[in-house]
Amino acid sequence: MSTVRRGLEPLIPALRRFARALSRNAETADDLVQDTLVRALRAEHLFHGGDLRTWLFTILLNLDRNRRRGLSRRPHLAVVEDVDPPAAPTSDGTGRDIERGLALLPTEQREVLLLVTLEGMSYREAADVQGVPIGTVMSRLSRARSTLRTHIEGEKPQLRNVL
């Protein structure tokens, strides 16, 4: 068994966890992981040392962005949430808050926040995965956290409009 194959197996749980948080849909998440593994196995000759985990997460993010691009081209039902901070703060402390908060973030910010908090990656590793300078990772992280803070503090679920 090749180095890549041996290294892949123990990373599958983390890939599933990350994909689940990224897509917030178990089925979509496992599709992403499956496609990531297929692509990694097919491209294993392209992997010359380096960090296997970073490489796999890069592949997964590329696939996820392709998927989103595909989705955005189709007509779809959109749920528009009110992003203005509503008055009464009611945080119920369950996972729903954080889930809704994550959904509000721009993709790149959500990616960074999850790489750092859920996967415990260093800022350097997150920068490698996203293929951006470390300063970009820091500003994305900072914006993600302050958006999330505003959202959760003023949390009050309200679907204003369903198109």
Added chain:
Amino acid sequence: MADSPVTEEELHAYADGALPNDRVAAVEQYLAANPVEAARVAEWRAQAAAIRARFGAAAEEPIPERLQLENILLRASGLRRKVAVAAAIALIVGAAGGWFARDYLAAPPTGNQMARVLADAALEAHRLYINEVRHPIEVRADEAHLLPWLSRRVGSPVRAPDLDDEGFKLLGGRLLPGSRGPAALIMYEGAGGERVTITCVRAAGNDRSNFKWRQAGELGALAWIEAGLAFVVAGPAERDKLDRIARRVYAVYEAPPSERK
């Protein structure tokens, strides 16, 4: 160093447990004196804890069969390929069957107009197949008949430049329907899974054009027509990179046979 002002970056690093040891005391001192900042950092930590609480368990679940490595390896060589290829062919005939025909046979267009239309059409095909992870191509690069087959169907020699220097490796190719006859699409893949395609189709006899750039969101394409063949190079919208690749393609078609790579 130990008493330099505390930065926003350091607050994040502190919240993430990534702060160098020699700065921990300074940051803690700063937070003790700035309750508003301390509340922000506490909130960030609470967010991280909530994310881990909400999604952490997904890593503890048993791995479903379809994600087990041996099953993926097995399927990679398996029969499912036939089904997916049939579906892809049906899709392209249905959705894209008319794409080369669209504007470009209505009136005799100039070479430049045609290059633009072709670029748009090739971008659509590119978008369709770069998202196809398991079956992006019909014939793999390691099958010796790839280029002879495409050349025969297109009716002109189809060549695949070596893009190793750009970090792209040839995956293989497929045939697309075009109103002037079949078009060849060859696909390359970079180490991070990003893909570049080169589409090649016969053009009317004397048409020619210079390089035309088209962009659609994060994808870009360069198209040109030369010596009876129309070419489109499509990929991530990085103009410089696609430019270099386009010049490689141009060169490999210009070179006398003995110098071709």
